[in-house]
Amino acid sequence: GQTEGAIDAENFLGNGEKVTFAGLEEANGKLYTSVVPMGMSRYGIAKWPDMVTDQELVAKADGGSASSSYTAGTIPSTQYPDRAWVAIYSGSSFAEKPVIASTDKIGFACGRHRSQYYQTIWAADNGDLYVFSPGYGRTFTSSADLKKVTGTKPSGAVRIRKDATEFDPDYYVNFEQIGTQHPVFRCWHISGAYFLLQLYSDGVEGMMQGKDAVTNELAVFDAEAKTVVPVTGLPSDLAGFGGEPYGENGAMYIAVTVTGGDKPAFYKIDAATGHATKGLVIDAESVATAGKLTVRK
Known part of the structure; x- marks a missing residue:
């Protein structure tokens, strides 16, 4: 049943x-x-x-x-x-x-x-x-x-x-x-x-x-x-992406891993131009996902 x-x-x-x-x-x-x-x-x-x-x-x-x-x-x-x-x-x-x-x-x-x-x-x-x-x-x-x-x-x-x-x-x-x-x-x-x-x-x-x-x-x-x-501006030694990206206000934030010795970093992708700029570096081997908590008052 x-x-x-x-x-x-x-x-x-x-x-x-x-x-x-x-x-x-x-x-x-x-x-x-x-x-x-x-x-x-x-x-x-x-x-x-x-x-x-x-x-x-x-x-x-x-x-x-x-x-x-x-x-x-x-x-x-x-x-x-x-x-x-x-x-x-x-x-x-x-x-x-x-x-x-x-x-x-x-x-x-x-x-x-x-x-x-x-x-x-x-x-x-x-x-x-x-x-x-x-x-x-x-x-x-x-x-x-x-x-x-x-x-x-x-x-x-x-x-x-x-x-x-x-x-x-x-x-x-x-x-x-x-x-x-x-x-x-x-x-x-x-x-x-x-x-x-x-x-x-x-x-x-x-x-x-x-x-x-x-x-x-x-x-x-x-x-x-x-x-x-x-999308332009990603690293030349790109290995892959970390799980789910996060989007808001015309931009997407995605974790990027590389084959070189650098730690994973978040890149901000501008939706209008497709250009990615490097942001926060994470002290970890890999990143599974990222999101945002919003305070509700």
Whole structure:
């Protein structure tokens, strides 16, 4: 049975697939979450056999490794890599049936690294929700012992207007045609309609390398103007970034680690220019995340 407030992740989208949820974004008195389809379980295949689009997709034997391992009798990856879904809750409980917005302009909306799923849906200050996709379905490739549905959609962004419950038909951005033309790995809202993008440094080819992918490239996306400006001023011996950045007042603060002997430091990225300037140095090996506490009087 289902407990109060619980979500049944089997057949959540009505296509027979189990799902996971990537990120919760609160805006406009609503709660938005990206719904990521993840193939069909044995239970799902038995219960909704007509939802299996191709019997060749059902694994004949156990396979894969680590977070990509799967068991025989399941469909290990989604049959719908070229579609994105966002569930919109407007009440006070997950037991309510959400409105589900769907689009085929982008693939499913989440960043991914091994078994980690990263939030890629963020609201701008005016309440419009921007939905980003790396086009990760392209990494689902068939092997000799397992057929998969391979995605074709490039990394892109779409939006749901503040007062809408479906995707804006007039808005679409293809990140592989602007800026450095690299797909998005992760992203965050800075302020206004500016977003910080962490990109696959080696493009789609780099993304296909999975856990070995290099993601040391940052850019600022102006969602209104549909422009991408590469971030400048970062150290030449950049090693990576520390967890979640923090944005406010037109700037993003992000912890940067380097390969040389220097300690991690915060860099302030100006959203309008994309220029990063070095700030606070932290006496530590690495930094996981940073935030700000506000005094409420």
